Amino acid sequence: MLQQIRDRTSGLIAGFIVALIAIPFAFFGIESLAPGGGDPVVAEVGDQKIHExxxxxxxxxxxxxxxQLLGENFRADMFDQRRLRAAVLRDMTQETMLRQYTEDQGFFADDATLFNVISAEAAFQRDGQFDAQAYRDALQRAGFTVDRYENQLRDNIEMNQMREAIVDTAFTAPVELAQAARLQAQERTLQYAVFEPAxxxxxxxxxxxQVQAxxxxxxxxxxAPERLKLAYVELVYDKLPPPDPPSADVLKVLYEAEKAGRFTTPEERKARHILIGFGADKDAARQKAEDLAKKIESGADFAALAREHSExxxxxxxxxxxxxxxxxxMVSGFEDALFGLAPGKTSAPVETEFGWHIIRLDEIKPAAVRPFEDAEVQQELTELFTNRERQQRFQEMSEQLEQLAFEHPGALEPVAQALELKVQTTDWFERGKGSGIAADPRVVEAAFSEEVLALGENSKPLNLGGNRIVVIRKAEHEPPRQKSLEEVAEQIRAELVDRAARELIEQESQEVLNAVRGGTDFQEIIRAKNGELRNPGKIRRDNxxxxxxxxxxxxxxxxxQDGKPSVGEAQLGNGGRAVLLLSAVETPDDATLDEVQxxxxxxxxxxxxxxxxMKHIEQKVGVEIRARPDEPTETLEP
Structure with a gap:
């Protein structure tokens, strides 16, 4: 599919695979929207279901x-897992909803548009030009197939077309700009008192x-929540010992097998072209291309004509x-014409799906084969041999790991001994609050499963990505228990002190408000109370x-009003309060906004x-969120 895009060369520089999704809520691809019947539905969007x-x-x-983003700074307790699940489900429902809507409304990204985006990506280029192999390699490293990437990219181009149709037509009237400028420049004269818990x-x-009560x-x-300690063995590709160095005969066999693809540089041709798109009149486009070809044949400068006419x-x-x-x-028609030219010659107009091309061959670089004796070739062959041997060893050990873990479900020592691995142990961790492998949701799910927790058996091998596999089993387990008064007495005392301090703050700040509204001098009442007076004077919204x-x-x-200040209060993030006295408001008439504003x-x-x-689209398409059986409904609402 889209062979013309994979094989063509051209482009400007754009974003990479993360930029594949250009709208913030379309982060994940949703494939295979029809799994088996044992998989509960968590959301229904139009005619599609999203399963658990x-x-x-x-x-x-x-x-x-x-x-991966936070690296060593990651802690599992940094995130509320229910909120994260809700956010993921919201993204999935919105992407599905928009995909259906844009298709229904006829938004369409043609192959040429898709090609322009792909060929412009720097990660898909070599020496500044799109390269088909670089394209495939980059997608493979990112975990995409070509079809999946192109389908998802097309979907998101179409969704962006819809979004831009709304966003790009937004405008601000002169009266709105003037009003916003005055409000932005407005100054308010302020005093306030802070009542801090400390x-x-x-x-x-x-x-x-009181603590006991x-x-x-x-x-x-x-x-005290349930907690667990795991024993585990870990198979990591990068930690496998290197194989014995290969002999020259082994390298020679490998060289002959790889010579055509890896060590042969194929013939390359340096070329220029002028592209005339078909537009609304294909014959007229061809006539224009033929006229340009005649000018070139008569001695006109090819590069100058390309700068003026190429599309x-x-x-x-x-x-x-x-x-x-x-x-x-390149696409076949273009390629056949190019590789049929002699250096310095120009082709007649060539038709491809992109339009009419006039092609000139400037120079030929013949094919070259790097010899077996070359030091860099020897190094590449050795690395290739080493990587293949280690990959084969890793695959064999993975299969052994699975078999041994199954054959010895009650212990990890036989597994570790047979594979020369070490039985390791995690620290105590609570569900969703582990570190190391205990922070991985796949490990947590397996750790608290009936197989591992209740039956005390080895888990199935868990693939953690990056050629890393673990088998876990329960080492120690503590069920939920009631903490004793002695354990929590100081915590309770601090909570009660903090609560009482907040109640005093609420009481005194209300007394200050009532007194000022009754005519008492602001500074006088603050001195009588336990607040801290602050006088910033004139402030703007960007203070x-x-x-x-x-x-x-x-x-x-x-x-x-009438010379009387306005009073109010603000709740501070540390549990404190602020009582405000606003004495003046100044709004300039001649304020303006700069371009950024x-x-x-x-x-x-x-x-x-x-x-x-978006609300309109949601109503039109229809979005129904269903709760998982083991979670409250509100945790899944978008």
Missing amino acids: SQLQRQYEQRYQQLV RYRDRVSVTDD HYQQNKAQYM DPGSKASGGDLGWVRRGQ TRVEAAVVDAAFRLPHP QRRLRDLIAGAQFGAY
Whole structure:
């Protein structure tokens, strides 16, 4: 499929495979939307169902991306797994919904559009030009097949067409710009008092009887969760010892097998072309190409004509230069014409699915074979032999690992001894809060399965990616238990002190508000209470020296009336409160927005419009979220 795209050369520089999905909610491909009947449905989008196995697979992919992104800084307890599952399901439902809608509405990405995106990607190029082998290699490293990548890319180009139809038509009227400029430049004169929990904790005392009473009333809050310690053996490709060095005879046999593909540089031809697209009139396009060919035959400069007339965006600016081209990189008609030319000669117009081409051959680089005796060839052959031997050894050991783990379900020592591996042990970990292999969701799922936890057997081999396989078994297990009062007394005392401090803060901040509204001087009442007075003076919406919650609250207060200030409060992130006194508001009439601010305003308007359109699409397509049997409904809502 799309052979013309895989085999053609041209392009500008764009993004890589992550940029394959150009809208933020379309991050995962959704394939095989019809698994077996034992797989519960978690969402239904239009005429398609999303099953639990698909959600779990995409969840694991997202989780592993987080693990790889954070590296050594990753901790499993950094993420609420239910929220992450909900986010993954939301992405999946939105992508499925948009895919159905764009198809229904007739959005379409043709092969030429797809080719322009693919050929422009730097990761698919060699020496600045698209290379079919580089394309296939890059996709293989990223875990994509060519068909899957191209299908998903086409889908997302079409979804972007729909998105851009909304976002790119958003505009701001002059009156909106003027109003936004005045609001952005508005200044508010502010005083405020902060009531911090730390100032109140010393005023609070909690008795042992209060601690015990709270413990008795809330025992369920002080349970030690189930935890587990695992024993495991791990087979890692990169840790396998290298094989014995190969003999010269072995290398010679390997060289002969690989010579044609690996050590032979095929003939290359340096070429230029002028592309005339078919447009609405194929015959007229051919006539234009023939006229240009006649001008070239009469001595006109090929590069100048290419810069003026060519419709290939990847080579037009460079005078049609395609660089060095090998067989198998171009569509067949183009390639046949190019490899039939002599150096310095120009072809008659050649038809391909992209249009009419006029091709000129500038230079030929003959095929060359690197000899067996070459030092770099010897090194490549040795590395190739080593990698193949290690891969074969890894495959054999993987099969042995599976067999031995099955034959000895009650112990890992026989497995480790037979494969010369080491039985390792994890630290204690709770479900979803492990480190090392215990942070991997596949390991966690297996660890808490009936097979491992209840029956005490070895797990099946778990492929953790990157040629890494583990077999786990239960080493130690603690079921959930009630923590004793002695274990949690200090924790409860701190909770009660903090709660009492917050209650005092709420009481005093309310007293301050009431007093100021009753006419008491703001600074006077603050001195009488336990607040900290702050006087930033005039602030704008972009102020970064004042707490964000205070700035937000200050710009929500009504304007002072009849010389009386406005008062209000803000809840601070540390549990404290702030009482605000707004004495003046100044709004300039001549304020303007710079280009960045105008663009941000347009982006906000466009985002709001697209969000509303998404709601319309959801209603039109129909999205139903279903809960898993073992999770509350709200954890799966998008």
